[in-house]
Each structure stands twice: as C-alpha cells, then as structure tokens.
Amino acid sequence: MSERITVVYPGSFDPVTNGHLDIIERSLSIFDRVIVALLINVDKQPLFPVEERVDMLKTVTAQWPRVDVETFDGLLVNYALQRGAKAIVRGIRALSDFEYEFQMALMNRRMQPQIETVFMMPAEKYSYVSSRLVREIYKLGGATPGLIPDVVEQRMKQIKY
Amino acid sequence: MSERITVVYPGSFDPVTNGHLDIIERSLSIFDRVIVALLINVDKQPLFPVEERVDMLKTVTAQWPRVDVETFDGLLVNYALQRGAKAIVRGIRALSDFEYEFQMALMNRRMQPQIETVFMMPAEKYSYVSSRLVREIYKLGGATPGLIPDVVEQRMKQIKY
Amino acid sequence: MSERITVVYPGSFDPVTNGHLDIIERSLSIFDRVIVALLINVDKQPLFPVEERVDMLKTVTAQWPRVDVETFDGLLVNYALQRGAKAIVRGIRALSDFEYEFQMALMNRRMQPQIETVFMMPAEKYSYVSSRLVREIYKLGGATPGLIPDVVEQRMKQIKY
Amino acid sequence: MSERITVVYPGSFDPVTNGHLDIIERSLSIFDRVIVALLINVDKQPLFPVEERVDMLKTVTAQWPRVDVETFDGLLVNYALQRGAKAIVRGIRALSDFEYEFQMALMNRRMQPQIETVFMMPAEKYSYVSSRLVREIYKLGGATPGLIPDVVEQRMKQIKY
Amino acid sequence: MSERITVVYPGSFDPVTNGHLDIIERSLSIFDRVIVALLINVDKQPLFPVEERVDMLKTVTAQWPRVDVETFDGLLVNYALQRGAKAIVRGIRALSDFEYEFQMALMNRRMQPQIETVFMMPAEKYSYVSSRLVREIYKLGGATPGLIPDVVEQRMKQIKY
Amino acid sequence: MSERITVVYPGSFDPVTNGHLDIIERSLSIFDRVIVALLINVDKQPLFPVEERVDMLKTVTAQWPRVDVETFDGLLVNYALQRGAKAIVRGIRALSDFEYEFQMALMNRRMQPQIETVFMMPAEKYSYVSSRLVREIYKLGGATPGLIPDVVEQRMKQIKY
Numbered sequence: 001m002s003e004r005i006t007v008v009y010p011g012s013f014d015p016v017t018n019g020h021l022d023i024i025e026r027s028l029s030i031f032d033r034v035i036v037a038l039l040i041n042v043d044k045q046p047l048f049p050v051e052e053r054v055d056m057l058k059t060v061t062a063q064w065p066r067v068d069v070e071t072f073d074g075l076l077v078n079y080a081l082q083r084g085a086k087a088i089v090r091g092i093r094a095l096s097d098f099e100y101e102f103q104m105a106l107m108n109r110r111m112q113p114q115i116e117t118v119f120m121m122p123a124e125k126y127s128y129v130s131s132r133l134v135r136e137i138y139k140l141g142g143a144t145p146g147l148i149p150d151v152v153e154q155r156m157k158q159i160k161y
Numbered sequence: 162m163s164e165r166i167t168v169v170y171p172g173s174f175d176p177v178t179n180g181h182l183d184i185i186e187r188s189l190s191i192f193d194r195v196i197v198a199l200l201i202n203v204d205k206q207p208l209f210p211v212e213e214r215v216d217m218l219k220t221v222t223a224q225w226p227r228v229d230v231e232t233f234d235g236l237l238v239n240y241a242l243q244r245g246a247k248a249i250v251r252g253i254r255a256l257s258d259f260e261y262e263f264q265m266a267l268m269n270r271r272m273q274p275q276i277e278t279v280f281m282m283p284a285e286k287y288s289y290v291s292s293r294l295v296r297e298i299y300k301l302g303g304a305t306p307g308l309i310p311d312v313v314e315q316r317m318k319q320i321k322y
Numbered sequence: 323m324s325e326r327i328t329v330v331y332p333g334s335f336d337p338v339t340n341g342h343l344d345i346i347e348r349s350l351s352i353f354d355r356v357i358v359a360l361l362i363n364v365d366k367q368p369l370f371p372v373e374e375r376v377d378m379l380k381t382v383t384a385q386w387p388r389v390d391v392e393t394f395d396g397l398l399v400n401y402a403l404q405r406g407a408k409a410i411v412r413g414i415r416a417l418s419d420f421e422y423e424f425q426m427a428l429m430n431r432r433m434q435p436q437i438e439t440v441f442m443m444p445a446e447k448y449s450y451v452s453s454r455l456v457r458e459i460y461k462l463g464g465a466t467p468g469l470i471p472d473v474v475e476q477r478m479k480q481i482k483y
Numbered sequence: 484m485s486e487r488i489t490v491v492y493p494g495s496f497d498p499v500t501n502g503h504l505d506i507i508e509r510s511l512s513i514f515d516r517v518i519v520a521l522l523i524n525v526d527k528q529p530l531f532p533v534e535e536r537v538d539m540l541k542t543v544t545a546q547w548p549r550v551d552v553e554t555f556d557g558l559l560v561n562y563a564l565q566r567g568a569k570a571i572v573r574g575i576r577a578l579s580d581f582e583y584e585f586q587m588a589l590m591n592r593r594m595q596p597q598i599e600t601v602f603m604m605p606a607e608k609y610s611y612v613s614s615r616l617v618r619e620i621y622k623l624g625g626a627t628p629g630l631i632p633d634v635v636e637q638r639m640k641q642i643k644y
Numbered sequence: 645m646s647e648r649i650t651v652v653y654p655g656s657f658d659p660v661t662n663g664h665l666d667i668i669e670r671s672l673s674i675f676d677r678v679i680v681a682l683l684i685n686v687d688k689q690p691l692f693p694v695e696e697r698v699d700m701l702k703t704v705t706a707q708w709p710r711v712d713v714e715t716f717d718g719l720l721v722n723y724a725l726q727r728g729a730k731a732i733v734r735g736i737r738a739l740s741d742f743e744y745e746f747q748m749a750l751m752n753r754r755m756q757p758q759i760e761t762v763f764m765m766p767a768e769k770y771s772y773v774s775s776r777l778v779r780e781i782y783k784l785g786g787a788t789p790g791l792i793p794d795v796v797e798q799r800m801k802q803i804k805y
Numbered sequence: 806m807s808e809r810i811t812v813v814y815p816g817s818f819d820p821v822t823n824g825h826l827d828i829i830e831r832s833l834s835i836f837d838r839v840i841v842a843l844l845i846n847v848d849k850q851p852l853f854p855v856e857e858r859v860d861m862l863k864t865v866t867a868q869w870p871r872v873d874v875e876t877f878d879g880l881l882v883n884y885a886l887q888r889g890a891k892a893i894v895r896g897i898r899a900l901s902d903f904e905y906e907f908q909m910a911l912m913n914r915r916m917q918p919q920i921e922t923v924f925m926m927p928a929e930k931y932s933y934v935s936s937r938l939v940r941e942i943y944k945l946g947g948a949t950p951g952l953i954p955d956v957v958e959q960r961m962k963q964i965k966y
Contacts (some may be wrong), residue, residue, distance in 0.1 A: 005166075005191055026277055030166055030247050031191070075464045084189050092280065098259065106285055106450035111464060115189055115718060119253065119280035122930050124267055128750035158765045236947045242580035267933035272947060297392050303558045303594060327488075347600055352488055352569050353513075367583055397786045408513050414602065420581065428607055430770035433786060438509055443573065456565055478621035538827035607768050625880045625916060649810075649835055670921055674810055674836070674891050730835050734922065742903065750929055760831055763897065764922035765910055 004032035007118070008085045011055050013038055014046045015152045016060060017134060019126035023091040024067060026120050033066050035083055040073040047135055047159065060149045077112035087116040093127045098131055168279070169246045171237055174199055175207045176313045177221060180287035182269060184252035185228060187281050194227050196244055201234040201306050208296055208320065221310045231267035234296035248277040254288045326354035329440070330407045332398055335360055335375050336368045337474045338382060339456060341448035342385050345413040346389060348442050355388050357405055362395040369481065382471045399434035409438040415449045487506045487515035490601070491568045493550055496536050497529045498635045499543060500617060502609035506574040507550060510601050516534050516549050518566055523556040530618050543632045560595035570599040587631070645780070648676035652719055652729045657682055657697050658690045659796045660704060661778060663770035667735040670709060670764050677710050679727055684717040691779050691803065704793045731760040737771045774785035806899045812923070813890045814879055818843055818858050819851045820957045821865060822939060824931035828896040829872060831925050838871050840888055845878040852940050852964065873963035882917035892921040898932045 007027060011128070013020060021030075027034045027142055036057055040050055054069055061067040072079040080088055089110065105117035122129075129147045137144055139161040145153055168188060174181060174197075185213055188195045197218055209217070215230055221229040233240040241249055249269065251262055266278035283290075290308045298305055300322040306314055329349060335342060335358075349356045358379055362372055367386055370378070376391055383389040402410055410430065412423055427439035445450075450461040451469045461483040467475055489512060496503060496519075502566055510517045519540055531539070537552055544550040555562040563571055570593065573584055588600035605612075612630045620627055622644040628636055651671060657680075671678045680701055684694055692700070698713055699718060705711040716723040724732055732752065734745055749761035766773075781788055781797045783805040789797055812832060818825060818841075832839045842863055853861070854930055859874055866872040877884040885893055893913065895906055910922035927934075934952045942949055944966040950958055 007191075030168075030277055030279070031652075049241075073462075075459065075462045078464070083744070102282065103452070103455065104448045105282055107455055107459070107466075109282075110450075110469075111459070111652065112465075114190075116191055117282065118191070121263070121266055121270075121278065124932055127929055127932070128747045133751055137719065137751070138757070140717075140719045142722070142749075144754075147754075205935075234945075236942065236945045239947070264933045264935070264938065268938055268942070271933075271949075271952075272942070282565075286451055288446055288449070289586045289593075291586070294586065294590055297570065298590070298594070301558045303561070305593075307589075308593075329513075351597075352490075352601070353597055396785075397781065397784045400786070424604070425703075425772045425774070425777065427604055429777055429781070429788075431604075432772075432791075433781070436512075438513055439604065440513070443585070443588055443600065444590075609769055610768055611908045611915075613908070616908065616912055618675070620880065620912070620916070623878075623880045624882070627912075627915075630915075651835075673919075674921055674923070676813075746926070749926055753926075758834075760835055761926065762835070765907065765914075765922065768911055 005087075006033040006035060006083065006085045007031045007087045007089045008035045008037050008076070008080045008083065009074075009089045010037040010039055012041065012044075012046070012131065013051065013057055014048055014150060015156065016143065017126070017129050017131060017132065017148050017152075018055055019091060019093075019122045019129040019145070021060060021149065022119055022122045022126055024064070024088065026122075027089050028064060028066055031087075031089075033068070034064075034089070035085065036061060036069045037076075037079065038065060038069070038071045039076070040071050042073075048155070052155070054111050055157070056149075056152055059151050063072050073138060075111065077108045077115050080115050081112055085115065087118045091122050092119040093122060164217065166279060167194040167244065167246045168192045168196050168248045168250045169196045169237070169241045169244065170250045171198045171200055171233075173202065173205075173207070173292065174218055175209055175292050176214065176288050176295065176317065177218050177290060177310050177315075178287070179307070180252060180283045180290040182221060183251065183283045183287055184281055185222060185225070187283075188250050189225055189227055192248075192250075194229070195225075195250070196246060197222060197228060197230045197314075198229070198237075198240065198262075199232045201232050203234075209316070213316070217297060217310075217313055217316070219247050220312050236272065238269045238276050241253070241276050242273055246276065248279045251278060252283050253280040254283060327409075328355040328357060328405065328407045329347070329353045329409045329411045330357045330359050330402045330405065331411045332359045332361055332368075332394075334363065334368070334369055334453065334480055335379055337452050337456065337470060337478065338379050339451050339453060339470050339474075340468070341413060341415075341444045341447070341451040343382060343471065344444045345411065345442055346383060346386070348444075350386060350388055350427055353409075353411075355390070356386075356411070357399065357407060358383060358389060358391045359398075360391070360393045361398070362393050364395075374477070378471075378477065381473050382446065399430045399437050402437050403434055408439065409440045412439060412441050413444050414441040415424070415444060419474065464465050488567065488570070489516040489568045490514045490570045490572045491518045491520050491559070491563045491566065492572045493508055493520040493522055493555075495524065495527075495529070495614065496540055497531055497614050498536065498617065498631060498639065500576060500609070500614060500631050502576075502605045502612040503627070503631065504543060505571075505605045505609055506572065506603055507544060507547070507639050509605075510572050511547060511549055514572075515571075516551070516620060517547075517572070518560075518568060519541050519544060519552045520562065521552070521554045522559070523554050525556075531638070535638070539632075539638070541587050558594065560591045560598050563596055568598065570601045571619060573591050573600060573602050574605050575602040576605060647674070649711075649731070650677040650679060650727065650729045651675045651733045652679045652724045652727065653733045654681045654716075656685065656688075656690070656775065657701055658775050659697065659778065659792060659800065660693055660701055660777060661692050661773050661792050661796075662768070662790070663735060663737075663766045663773040664704075665704060665793065666766045666770055667733065668705060671733050672708060672710055673795075675731075677712070678708075678733070679729060680705060680711060680713045681720075681769050682713070682715045683720070683744065692799070696799070699700050700796055700799070701713070701792075703795050719753045719755065721759050722776055723731045725756055725761050729759065731762045731800055734761060734763050736763040737766060810890045810892070811838040811888065811890045812836045812889065812894045813841060813842050813881070813885045814894045815842040815844055815877075817846065817849075817936065818862055819853055819936050820858065820939065820953060820961065821862050822931070822934050822936060822953050822957075823951070824896065824898075824927045824934040826865060826924055826954065827927045827931055828894065829866060829869070833869060833871055836892075836894075837950070838873070838915045839869075839894070840890060841866060841872060841874045842881075842884065843874070843876045845876050845879070847878075857960070861916075861954075861957055861960070864956050880916065882913045882920050883921050886917055890920065892923045895922060895924050896927050897924040898927060904915070917931050
C-alpha cells in the first residue's frame with residue numbers, strides 16, 4: 001500500500017478541549033493526514049459561532065502541519081468519501097456514550113461501506129472531559145484550566161452567560 | 162509522514178473465526194502491514210496446538226500479501242515495539258467485554274506510551290461470534306458454518322471432544 | 323390454559339422501521355394477537371402526523387391478520403389491561419437504552435402487576451436502526467433503503483425538511 | 484393461531500432459587516406449557532447431583548400442572564426443537580451478565596431460526612439472587628431464607644462444605 | 645479524628661421521592677450531618693417552584709434533627725466547601741445513569757480535591773424510581789403511592805397538567 | 806451523633822496496589838477508623854501467602870494511625886458487625902465489574918441491614934489498576950512501578966513465576 005491515509009475527526013468542538021487535541025495527536029502517530037471536521041448543525045444553538053470555533057481549532061492545531069480544519073454539513077460519510085478519507089476517528093472514553101457511538105458507526109458503515117470507523121482512547125486524565133461539561137462549569141462560574149487550551153480558556157471567561 | 166505503518170493484531174485464535182478475518186481485512190484498508198500475533202499462553206489448555214493454529218491462520222490469510230502470521234510470548238507491548246509496530250488493533254463488539262479491553266489498553270499505554278491501541282468493529286453479522294462460543298458449540302455436537310473459515314470448520318469436525 | 327394471548331407492542335413509530343416489523347413478526351410466532359399501539363404524545367413534534375403513521379402501519383402489517391393497529395394516550399399499562407392484553411412486548415437491542423427499558427418495565431409492573439413485559443431481540447441486521455436515526459439521516463439528505471419499508475421510504479423522500 | 488405454545492426455561496438450577504420460580508410463574512401467565520430444562524454439564528462439579536436437583540425442581544413446581552421438569556444435554560436449541568417448543572425463556576436482571584445472554588441468544592437464533600428467545604424480568608426483590616451467590620454464602624456459614632424455597636434451604640444446611 | 649463530618653446530598657427534588665429519603669436515612673447512619681441541597685436551576689422549567697420543593701423537603705425530613713434543607717446555585721463543589729462539607733453523597737442505582745455520575749464526580753474532584761464523592765445504594769424497591777418518571781406518570785393520569793411521601797402524593801394530585 | 810464511625814475495607818490484596826492505598830486514604834478523610842480486612846480464601850492459590858500480604862499492608866499503611874490491618878474468613882457482613890463497623894467501603898472504577906459489586910452489596914444488605922456499603926472512586930490514574938493485572942504483567946516479565954508501593958514492587962521482582 002503506497003497511498004497516504006487520510007482520516008476525518010468530526011465534532012462540534014464547542015469548544016475544543018484538550019481531550020480532542022489528545023486524540024488528534026494520537027491519530028497523527030498512525031495516519032498521514034487528519035481532517036478536523038466541524039459539523040455545522042443549524043438546529044443547535046452553539047456557545048461559539050462556527051467561525052470562532054474554526055479559528056480556535058486552527059490556532060491550537062497550527063503546530064501540526066498534517067492537520068487540516070474544515071467545516072461540513074450533510075452526511076458525515078459522504079463528506080469523508082468526497083475528501084478522500086479512508087476512516088472516521090472517534091475518541092472513546094469508558095465514561096462516554098459508547099452505545100451511541102456504535103450505533104452511528106454501524107449505520108455509517110451501511111451507508112458507505114468503504115469508510116471505516118476507528119476508535120481511539122484519550123489519556124485517562126481527559127477521560128471525564130466533554131465540551132458540554134466544560135460549558136456547564138463556566139456557566140456556573142467555574143473554570144477548567146488544564147482541560148482546555150489556554151486560548152479557549154481565555155475566550156470562555158469573556159463570554160457573558 | 163512517509164513511513165509505512167505496521168500494526169499488530171493479537172489473539173489466541175483457538176480457532177480463528179470469520180470475525181477475526183473481518184477485522185484483519187478492515188485493518189488492511191487503513192494500515193500498510195498487519196502482523197497477526199498468536200499469543201503463546203502456557204497456562205491455558207488450548208483446543209488446537211500452537212502449530213496448528215499458526216497453520217490455519219496462514220492458510221486463511223494467504224490471500225493478503227501484507228499480512229504476516231507470527232507467535233509471541235511475554236508482554237504484548239514489548240513485542241509490538243520490537244516488531245516496529247505503531248499500534249495494536251483490537252476488534253470490539255457491543256457484545257464483548259469492552260471494560261476489560263479498555264483496562265488492558267490503558268495499562269499497555271502506560272508500559273509503552275509509543276504504542277497506540279485502535280479499536281475496530283467487525284461486521285454486525287459477526288457481532289456474537291467468539292472462539293470460546295464456537296468451541297462450546299462443536300463440543301455439544303453443533304456446528305457454525307459461515308462463522309468460521311471452511312478449513313477451520315473441517316478440523317473442528319475431526320476433533321474428538 | 324385455553325385462552326388466547328394478546329400482547330401490546332407500543333411505540334411512536336415515527337416512522338415504522340423494518341426493525342419494528344421484525345419484532346411484530348417474531349411476536350406473532352409465539353402470541354395469538356399483537357396490538358401495535360401508537361402512543362399519542364401531544365408534547366413531541368412528530369415528523370409524521372398520527373393519522374399518517376397509523377396509515378403506514380396498517381399498510382405494512384396488512385399481510386398479518388392477527389395484527390391490529392390502534393392508538394392510545396394515557397398510561398400504557400391501563401391501556402393494555404383495558405384491551406385484554408397479558409403482556410407488553412419490547413424490542414431490545416444491545417445498542418439500545420436497556421437501562422431505561424428496565425426502569426419502565428419495573429414501574430409498569432408496579433402499577434399493573436398482571437401485565438408482564440417481555441423483551442425480544444430484532445435480527446442483528448436491524449440492531450442499529452431506530453426511528454430517530456432514520457429521521458436524522460433523511461434530514462441530512464441521506465437514505466436508508468432496506469432498513470425501512472418501501473412505502474415509508476417513499477414518504478420520507480417526499481418530506482421537505 | 485389455535486396451537487398451544489410451549490417454552491423451555493433452561494438452567495443448571497444448582498440450586499433452584501425463588502428468582503427461578505418467579506420467572507416460571509410469570510411464563511405460565513403468557514405461555515401454555517413451560518419445560519424446566521436442567522442442563523447436564525459433565526464438566527462442572529455441581530453442589531447437588533442431577534437427580535437431587537430434578538427432585539427439588541419437581542417438588543417446588545408441583546403446584547403448577549402446566550410445568551414439566553426434564554434434563555437435557557447437547558445443544559439447547561436442538562433440544563427445544565425436538566420438544567416442540569417455540570421459544571426459550573431467560574430471566575434477565577439489570578445485575579446479570581446481559582451481554583452474555585444476548586450473545587447466546589443470537590447464536591442460538593442462527594443455529595435454529597425457528598426458536599425465539601424471550602427475556603423476562605424477575606421481581607426486583609430477586610434482582611440480586613443467583614445460584615452461585617447462594618452457594619458461596621452457605622459455604623461461608625451464612626443462609627438466604629426467603630431467597631430460596633424452604634426445601635432447598637433445608638438441604639443447603641445439611642451439606643458439608 | 646474528633647471532628648464531625650458533614651455531607652451534602654444535592655438534587656432537584658422535583659419532587660422528592662421515597663428513594664431520596666432512603667438515601668438520606670442511610671447517610672445519617674454513617675455521617676453526622678446531612679445537608680439536603682436543592683439546586684436552583686433557572687434554565688429548567690420545574691413542576692414545583694423552589695419554595696414548594698423546599699417546603700416539602702422540610703416536611704418529610706422533619707423527623708431527622710441532623711438534616712438541614714438548603715438551596716444553592718453555582719458550582720456544587722464550591723457550595724460544599726463553603727458549608728464545611730467533606731463529601732457529596734449520590735444515590736446510585738443499577739438502573740441509573742452511572743456513567744454520568746462518574747464523569748461528574750471526577751470533574752468535581754478536579755475542581756475541589758478536598759471534597760469526596762460517596763455513592764450509596766437505595767433499597768431495591770426504589771431502584772426504578774426517579775423524579776422524572778414520577779412526573780410523567782402523574783401527567784398521564786397515573787399515581788405512584790408508596791414511591792413518594794404522602795404529602796408529595798397529595799400535591800401531585802392537585803396539579804393541573 | 807457522638808460515636809466514632811468505623812468502616813471495613815475488604816479485599817484479597819494480592820498484592821496491595823496504589824489504587825487500594827488511594828481508597829484507604831480517601832476513606833480516612835470522612836471516617837474515623839478504617840479496618841483493612843484481608844479475606845482468607847482457602848480455595849484460591851494466592852501469589853503471596855496471607856502472612857506476607859498482611860506484612861506488606863501493615864508496612865504501607867503504617868503512616869496512618871487510624872488504620873488497622875486484620876484478616877477474616879466467613880461472611881464479610883458478620884465480620885463487619887462483630888468489629889463494630891457501620892459500613893463496608895468498596896473502591897469502584899468505571900472499568901471494574903460494577904454489576905458484581907452491586908449484586909454483592911444488595912445481598913450483604915439483606916443479610917445484615919445495619920451494615921451499609923459505600924462506594925468511592927480511586928484517582929483516575931489508578932482507574933485501570935487491579936491486583937490481577939499487576940500479577941499478569943510481572944509474570945510476563947513486565948513491571949508496574951508507580952502503580953504499586955515500592956515495597957511490593959521489590960517483592961514482585963523477587964518471585965520466581
């Protein structure tokens with residue numbers, strides 16, 4: 001196999017956490033190119049607008065030349081196929097909704113059998129971090145330094161909740 | 162990243178099932194080389210001796226030039242490192258012992274942080290197949306054609322239980 | 323026991339999937355009569371109105387004379403008792419919210435101890451299908467032929483999302 | 484459907500518990516005939532010999548004329564088919580090995596598609612009772628009156644552990 | 645250790661159930677003082693206003709002099725620290741969202757390492773009771789006497805849903 | 806409540822790990838006295854004899870005057886009652902056999918309702934450590950420094966496997 005392998009790492013990244021960065025870095029150790037793909041979901045009211053999320057993602061992944069940050073809407077598997085990706089990477093935690101991940105992965109496989117889903121584990125110190133939990137904590141006046149990048153931490157503090 | 166990526170797919174393969182082959186084939190679609198690594202476990206009383214299991218594995222993977230069949234003892238992560246592998250591939254089923262897989266993967270990472278563990282899903286038609294269950298069924302006089310390779314099916318039938 | 327056994331198979335069926343039909347057919351193999359009971363939930367905004375869901379259910383179950391399609395509101399156990407049913411049938415998937423099913427079944431038993439809850443498994447090829455997931459995929463421009471009846475597939479395509 | 488429905492309720496019953504009886508009684512409310520099928524497993528060293536387990540089962544189910552107590556070896560699905568059963572009944576507890584039950588049920592369905600597996604819940608007061616746990620407690624000098632039938636309780640006390 | 649140990653038992657208590665009271669009583673058997681802490685969540689539309697929930701909690705815990713009923717907003721761990729508590733008590737059911745509890749507990753520990761989280765089990769007869777399920781049942785015209793205190797039962801009946 | 810609260814922390818401790826010590830230390834922050842109770846199980850073939858396990862436990866808990874190390878056989882709840890304990894402490898990991906813990910705790914409560922079971926979480930860095938896994942790794946020629954106390958690490962290395 002002489003070709004280079006591209007994978008897609010999809011998410012809402014609202015905001016990006018150190019857990020996300022951990023998975024991206026691990027993906028880079030075994031795949032050639034990682035497309036961080038921000039899902040545009042018009043239904044949900046995000047904390048940060050799409051542009052700001054893309055901006056933060058580009059800042060915190062600037063250190064890795066083999067990472068691209070993109071946005072997509074529509075079906076993830078169609079997007080992955082169109083971008084020439086061979087697999088979707090999903091971070092999976094013992095504490096996450098594993099059942100849902102499996103259901104989605106099997107459905108995605110049915111729609112595009114040529115796209116694999118690969119599950120990777122974040123470091124255990126990030127095993128309980130999620131964007132949702134981070135948002136809840138800042139809204140209640142707390143903070144999670146060390147669990148989100150510094151640039152995200154600064155923007156989280158500036159928001160009026 | 163110009164290097165080629167080798168992964169290890171470890172197991173007892175007593176016997177190899179179509180679920181194992183499914184994971185090997187999926188691994189080949191995203192990695193350059195797959196080492197099927199048969200664990201020599203002196204404590205357990207296997208159904209087939211190591212040599213016969215290696216022989217069956219070589220027969221059923223002969224169609225894939227990028228697959229090697231090897232044996233190992235000692236720590237899996239040390240073996241993977243020594244063989245130049247970047248990751249361990251584990252098939253994971255909603256119906257499998259997921260908790261145990263996670264525990265092993267985190268411990269392996271602690272012992273050799275440079276080796277990743279990657280989880281992949283078999284086809285749903287193999288979601289309930291395991292070597293142990295196959296052994297039990299043949300012992301009780303049943304058979305599982307379609308869930309194990311033909312060459313394995315023939316040898317399973319010849320054994321005196 | 324000379325009586326005939328009636329069971330209730332409740333749900334929102336928004337839309338009915340092949341997984342639902344699979345459970346209905348399996349129920350018919352062990353029970354005399356299956357009432358497919360569509361829950362009228364005024365709180366939720368459905369994709370299809372009640373009448374259309376009933377219409378589709380009747381079309382796809384027309385082949386089975388021992389199936390009735392009805393609607394209900396209020397407590398499921400009260401409805402089941404009033405219709406002379408002995409049990410509630412629930413399809414259960416390894417990938418579904420099993421905990422929630424158990425909690426509901428125990429609460430239902432407490433309210434009407436004479437109504438049993440019986441869990442049955444769909445075929446593994448339907449193990450990842452749910453009405454919610456089907457709705458999401460069509461909304462994103464995808465399709466799931468083979469996982470929903472043809473008549474449903476046609477109506478799903480006609481909807482403006 | 485004018486036929487009468489027979490189901491098989493398999494197990495080791497070493498010893499039979501009130502949780503088992505609870506499932507048998509619930510099965511009788513929706514099925515015509517329940518065959519309590521004691522698996523003869525020559526590999527395992529039981530607490531009670533097969534004859535004594537059958538004897539206890541017959542004593543505690545004597546009140547129900549639609550229950551038969553039998554023994555079987557070989558594959559459960561073949562036995563069920565030969566006895567004219569339409570389904571296998573399994574008690575399922577939130578605290579039990581649900582994954583294993585699912586795996587077995589899917590494998591059984593593959594071997595004999597005409598035999599269904601039906602899961603039923605015991606009363607929550609029996610949700611933590613298992614034959615294994617009962618054996619362990621008596622071995623340590625404890626007792627579990629109320630969780631096993633009186634006749635079993637008496638024999639458990641007489642055994643020299 | 646000569647100090648007295650105070651713990652916080654947080655929740656929405658909308659409404660308080662017998663499962664909650666069971667955990668409070670068990671906490672009193674091993675801790676000196678239990679603060680029942682009602683979370684003021686301005687985002688959610690409760691069934692009962694805060695004042696009425698506090699009133700019901702005070703009524704049903706009046707029998708226990710070592711229990712205090714309070715309200716809080718903001719981060720739970722900050723509140724616990726400020727009130728001199730050493731631990732947060734969480735009731736945990738096999739049927740509850742255990743994963744979520746774990747994630748919260750690890751995040752809380754990270755924010756305030758000096759506050760422990762302690763999990764206790766309610767009686768199995770309350771293993772399927774939750775405030776949400778109670779609300780749903782009354783809304784559908786049902787009732788759950790025996791699972792909620794009498795005073796709560798009376799108020800649940802008076803509400804126009 | 807003026808009395809002092811004693812709890813029992815039971816286990817095989819073959820060998821004691823840093824995860825065990827973490828739970829003991831957390832227990833000391835909320836309870837007055839912790840009895841580390843080593844179960845004498847004549848059936849299992851341990852790696853270290855009872856005396857050596859007690860010796861190691863005493864060495865690694867010598868820093869805490871409120872900890873006692875004892876051995877017991879028979880039923881845990883009877884032992885706890887006899888020693889004047891109010892509760893059993895169990896460390897619980899997302900990656901552990903949670904179902905089994907629950908089953909045991911409910912059975913223990915039934916046998917001695919006055920003894921509570923309290924679940925506490927180890928630090929996430931110990932979430933994948935178990936005595937069994939440690940034994941397996943040393944047997945295969947590996948080591949787990951940082952996951953077991955130094956004195957245990959030294960003895961693990963001296964054993965001929």
